[in-house]
Amino acid sequence: MPGFERFGAAERESAGEVLESGVLMRYGFDGMRKGRWMAREMEHALATRMQTRHAHLVSSGTAALTVALASAGVGAGDEVIVPTFTFVASFEAVLSVGAIPVLCDVDDTLTLDPGAVKKAITAKTRVIMPVHMCGSMADLRTLKAIADAHDLLLLEDACQAIGGSYEGKPLGSYGHIGCFSFDYVKTITCGEGGGLITNSDEIYERAQAYSDHGHDHIGSDRGAEGHPHLGYNYRIGEVNAAIGLVQLGRLDEFLDVQKAHYTRLRAVLESLEGVQLRRVPEGGIENYSFLNFFMPNENKARYSAKALGEAGFDGAFYWYDNNWHYHRKWDHLKNLESLSPLSEALVHQFQANPKSFKASDHWMGRNLSVLVKLSWDEKELQSRCRILKEVVSAALD
Ligand SMILES: *Cc1c(COP(=O)(O)O)cnc(C)c1O
Numbered sequence: 001m002p003g004f005e006r007f008g009a010a011e012r013e014s015a016g017e018v019l020e021s022g023v024l025m026r027y028g029f030d031g032m033r034k035g036r037w038m039a040r041e042m043e044h045a046l047a048t049r050m051q052t053r054h055a056h057l058v059s060s061g062t063a064a065l066t067v068a069l070a071s072a073g074v075g076a077g078d079e080v081i082v083p084t085f086t087f088v089a090s091f092e093a094v095l096s097v098g099a100i101p102v103l104c105d106v107d108d109t110l111t112l113d114p115g116a117v118k119k120a121i122t123a124k125t126r127v128i129m130p131v132h133m134c135g136s137m138a139d140l141r142t143l144k145a146i147a148d149a150h151d152l153l154l155l156e157d158a159c160q161a162i163g164g165s166y167e168g169k170p171l172g173s174y175g176h177i178g179c180f181s182f183d184y185v186k187t188i189t190c191g192e193g194g195g196l197i198t199n200s201d202e203i204y205e206r207a208q209a210y211s212d213h214g215h216d217h218i219g220s221d222r223g224a225e226g227h228p229h230l231g232y233n234y235r236i237g238e239v240n241a242a243i244g245l246v247q248l249g250r251l252d253e254f255l256d257v258q259k260a261h262y263t264r265l266r267a268v269l270e271s272l273e274g275v276q277l278r279r280v281p282e283g284g285i286e287n288y289s290f291l292n293f294f295m296p297n298e299n300k301a302r303y304s305a306k307a308l309g310e311a312g313f314d315g316a317f318y319w320y321d322n323n324w325h326y327h328r329k330w331d332h333l334k335n336l337e338s339l340s341p342l343s344e345a346l347v348h349q350f351q352a353n354p355k356s357f358k359a360s361d362h363w364m365g366r367n368l369s370v371l372v373k374l375s376w377d378e379k380e381l382q383s384r385c386r387i388l389k390e391v392v393s394a395a396l397d
Contacts, residue, residue: 002184002185002186002187002189002373002374003186003187003188003189003247003250003254003374004184004185004189005373005374005375006250006253006254006374006375007189007243010246010250011242011243011246011247014038014242014243014245014246015239015242015243017036017242018036018038018238018239018242019239021033021034021036023036023238024237024238024239025235025237025238026038026039026040026057026235026236026237026238026241027212027215027217027222027235028222030220036238036242038238038239038241038242038245039057039236039238039241041241041245042057042195042241042244042245042248043055043056043057043195045245045248045249046180046195046197046248047197049170049248049251050170050172050173050178050197051169051170051173052172052173052178052197052198052199053198053199053200053201053204054197054198054199054200054201054203054204055195055196055197056195056196056197056204056207056208056211057193057194057195057236057241057244058193058194058195058196058211058234058235058236059192059193059194059234059235059236059237060181060183060192060193060194060234061089061157061159061179061180061181061182061183061186061194062089062092062093062181062194063194063211063234064179064180064181064194064195064196065089065090065093065094065129065155065157065179066093066096066097066234067196067207067210067211067234068093068155068177068179068196068203068207069093069094069097069099069127069155070097070206070210070232071177071203071204071206071207071210072126072127072153072155072176072177072203074094074097074099074126074127074153075097075098075099076098076099076343076345076346077099077100077124077345077349078099078100078124078125078126078127079099079100079101079102079122079124079125079126079127079349080094080099080100080101080102080125080126080127080128080129080155081102081104081112081117081120081121081125081127081128081129082094082101082102082103082104082129082131083103083104083105083106083111083112083129083130083131083133083360084103084104084105084106084326084327084357084360084364085106085110085111085131085133085319085325085326085327085360085364086131086133086157086325087131087159087160087324087325088324088325088330088333089157089159089181090129090131090157091103091330091333094129095338095342098343098346099126099127100124100346100349100350100353101333101350102120102125102353103327103353103354103357104116104117104120105357105359105360106359106360106363106364107279107359107363108276108278108279108294108363109136109137109138109139109278109279109280109281110133110134110136110278110292110363110364110367111130111131111132111133111136111137111138111139112128112130112131112138112139112143113359114139114142114143114146116359117143117146118146121146121150121152124349125150125152126152126153127152127153127154127155128143128146128147128152128153128154128155129155129156129157130143130154130156130157130175131157131159131160132156132157132158132159132160132161132164132171133160133161133325134160134161134278134289134290134292134369135160135161135164135286135287135288135289135290135292135372136161136164136278136280136284136286136287136292137161137164137166137171137280137281137284137286138156138281139281140154140156140166140167140174140175140281141166141167141281141283143175144174144175147175153175153176153177154174154175154176155175155176155177155178155179156171156172156174156175156177156178156179157179158171158172158178158179158180159179159180159181159186159194160181160186160187160289160290161286161287161289162180162186162187162188162251162287163187163251163252163254163255163287164284164285164286164287165284165285166281166283166284166285167283167284168283171287172197173197173199176198176200176203177196177197177198177200177203178196178197178198179194179195179196180194180195180196180197181193181194182194182195182240182244182247187251187254187255187258187287187289188244188247188248188250188251188254189243189244189247190236190240190241190243190244190247191239191240191243192240193236193240193241193244194236206229209227209228209229209231210229210230210231210232210234211231211232211233211234211235212231212233212234212235213227213231213232213233214227214228214229214230214231215227215231216228254374255287255288257374258287258288258289258372258374259288261288261372261373261374261376261381262286262288262291262372264381264385265291265370265372265384265385265388266291267385268385268388268389268392269291269293269388269392271389272389272392272393272396273396274295274296274396275293275294275295275392275396276293276294277292277293277294278292278293278294278367288372289371289372290317290369290370290371290372291369291370291372292367292368292369292370293367293368294363294366294367294368295366295367295368295392295395295396296366296396297365297366298320298365298366300366300395300396301318301320301365301366301367301368302318302320302321303395304316304368304391304392304395305317305318305368306318307391307394307395308387308388308391311387311390311391312387313384313387313388313391315370315371315373316368316369316370316371317368317369317370317371318367318368318369319364319367319369320361320364320365320367326364327357327360328361334355336350370388
């Protein structure tokens with residue numbers, strides 16, 4: 001997945017242009033910047049690549065989710081359905097706007113189970129947030145139908161699946177808003193950064209103002225701009241955007257490499273009876289950032305992850321035991337360990353949520369994820385295929 005593996009001369013040159021001009025900020029300073037607006041250029045390129053009317057960059061993927069929720073008017077008392085398998089950023093963003101994260105089971109796609117989503121909907125639900133974990137997508141057609149039937153917002157977290165598609169549409173563009181992360185370990189990186197895409201003029205206008213203290217960005221005198229509503233600072237800097245602009249231009253190059261590496265490893269697993277591959281919803285194309293599969297039981301999965309690591313095969317994740325990506329270790333969320341007081345209404349509403357997720361545990365307990373890297377050469381690939389075959393075959397015995 002990591003674009004940092006291919007950080008090179010073009011990225012350095014682009015960042016260098018910003019350093020040369022000295023205009024490190026994305027807004028204003030028109031005269032000094034020699035015609036380069038890196039954040040703006042990357043936004044145009046992102047909207048074009050994702051086939052949406054708008055793209056807006058911010059400081060991180062978490063910020064993108066936060067700004068997306070705020071721009072959609074989500075706040076106090078509103079419930080947001082998020083999967084049990086995701087990165088902590090999902091519920092952080094929900095809590096940061098004062099809304100309530102409602103955890104919901106995942107299925108063999110490793111993303112939201114539409115049946116469980118239906119059951120989780122209450123009169124307070126405002127948003128369904130599918131997270132396209134590890135390179136592949138949720139069943140967006142069914143989730144969109146559910147969202148439409150209940151008048152809910154479909155907010156796609158595509159932070160780990162940029163470049164994948166569903167029914168011909170780039171991931172992130174199927175719902176009302178899509179979010180990406182360009183942090184250091186994502187498929188393409190700005191160092192730190194994030195972005196949201198949408199076809200809604202209203203959401204875009206709100207997002208670009210909200211992420212910059214409410215600035216309406218009308219006219220050419222920043223100090224005289226109006227503030228139609230409250231905002232915050234989630235701006236991206238020009239150096240980060242300059243790097244991301246180059247990386248975005250290389251996205252398809254990275255995807256081709258990931259696909260080639262993924263395909264080789266997948267062939268190994270397909271030759272082993274007893275291994276079940278993750279289900280990709282019909283009409284979906286992965287971004288190939290991870291290869292995911294299920295072992296027959298929890299012990300065999302946990303054992304395989306450990307044995308792969310010991311055999312020098314790094315990047316094999318057993319998320320079931322992971323601190324950051326699966327609900328079992330989110331005690332800080334479940335106990336609402338906030339540094340500052342939360343509203344009593346939020347605490348009360350949150351505590352009513354389900355806390356056990358047997359269906360998720362069934363799939364996640366058996367799941368292994370292999371990170372697909374760009375830097376592997378033929379020798380490395382051959383060695384990885386051999387180790388994967390040896391370890392998984394032994395575990396299946
Ligand atoms: C990385 C990630 C985020 C957050 O992105 P940051 O840029 O690190 O804030 C959100 N959701 C998912 C699924 C992620 O993997």
